[in-house]
Amino acid sequence: SERKGVNVPGVVLPITALTPKDRRDLALALELGADWIALSFVQRPQDVTEARDIIGNRASIITKLEKPAAVDQLDAIVAASDAVMVARGDLGVELPAERVPAIQKRIVGTCRRLGKPVVVATQMLESMIESPVPTRAEASDVATAIYDGADAVMLSAESASGKHPVEAVDMMHRIIEQVEADPLYRQLINASHAPAQPGCDVAEAVCCAMRSTVALVRAAAIVCYTSSGHTSLRAARERPESAILSLTPNLAVARQLAMVWGVHSVHSQDVTDVNQMADVACEVARRERFAQAGQAIVAIAGMPFGTPGTTNLMRVATV
Numbered sequence: 001s002e003r004k005g006v007n008v009p010g011v012v013l014p015i016t017a018l019t020p021k022d023r024r025d026l027a028l029a030l031e032l033g034a035d036w037i038a039l040s041f042v043q044r045p046q047d048v049t050e051a052r053d054i055i056g057n058r059a060s061i062i063t064k065l066e067k068p069a070a071v072d073q074l075d076a077i078v079a080a081s082d083a084v085m086v087a088r089g090d091l092g093v094e095l096p097a098e099r100v101p102a103i104q105k106r107i108v109g110t111c112r113r114l115g116k117p118v119v120v121a122t123q124m125l126e127s128m129i130e131s132p133v134p135t136r137a138e139a140s141d142v143a144t145a146i147y148d149g150a151d152a153v154m155l156s157a158e159s160a161s162g163k164h165p166v167e168a169v170d171m172m173h174r175i176i177e178q179v180e181a182d183p184l185y186r187q188l189i190n191a192s193h194a195p196a197q198p199g200c201d202v203a204e205a206v207c208c209a210m211r212s213t214v215a216l217v218r219a220a221a222i223v224c225y226t227s228s229g230h231t232s233l234r235a236a237r238e239r240p241e242s243a244i245l246s247l248t249p250n251l252a253v254a255r256q257l258a259m260v261w262g263v264h265s266v267h268s269q270d271v272t273d274v275n276q277m278a279d280v281a282c283e284v285a286r287r288e289r290f291a292q293a294g295q296a297i298v299a300i301a302g303m304p305f306g307t308p309g310t311t312n313l314m315r316v317a318t319v
Helices: 020-031 045-055 068-072 074-080 088-094 097-114 136-147 165-180 183-191 202-217 230-237 251-259 274-287
Strands: 036-039 060-065 083-087 118-121 221-225 243-248 263-267 296-302 311-318
Touching: 020 036, 020 045, 036 045, 045 060, 045 074, 060 068, 060 074, 068 074, 068 097, 074 097, 083 088, 083 097, 088 097, 097 118, 136 165, 136 183, 202 230, 202 296, 202 311, 221 230, 221 274, 230 243, 230 263, 230 296, 230 311, 243 251, 243 274, 251 263, 274 296, 274 311
Parallel strands: 036 060, 060 083, 083 118, 221 243, 221 296, 243 263
Antiparallel strands: 296 311
């Protein structure tokens, strides 16, 4: 019948990742102001580059990893992407089912090491398409992705066309809360964290110091000033113990950062000096109910203020 997909396991197809229809759909999505563009069936880094040449800086790219060939070039593809989705449906068609869990962990680990957001998707609460409650195995599947440090877990048919969409979202939320409240969660996140190495850039060094400072002073929150989103992404890579308040004057960046691990995104005017930086950080942390009077916060930013890619400053302040 028409419109059926064809899988060719173990073969790198010599075709572009974007069909003429894809290009028309992409143009419409960009015209409508989409924040993220999901790129399906990526086989090589050049597929991401091809999409980037069209998209430019109008949207961010989330690469769907669902081909074995992509796994063979994982580091290069993740580095070229803004975020990654572990699309287990087609990945499970192209590979034996027993290989998918290990590949999922490898993808999540690579994204965490390179500081790229990673989403785990497909059949997470599949039975809730028909049933108001998931199987225990499905609950464990969602929990495993969270324990591994994924930035987001995604529902598909459960909320798009299932009989119990609200219950599915509520169940996913409850599983996330339960895992993040488990002391073992922090132990596993710390054990799997890859610290910055000698020779890293200044921004990475600042965020590495931020992680240690937050733990030592028991900061109530971290406030990141960012124009492009990179500072908040680097902070999230560290998986710190406190929530990350991301302040940006760019509304599109604020929306894009909403799915990043630990980030609470706030659209805010930029600051002009260090004293204003501390004052605004304290005010926003209190207003957003992440800190109370007398508690410490850690703020990171770049000087000169408002210049992308200049993260070089950390300050501890008391609310």
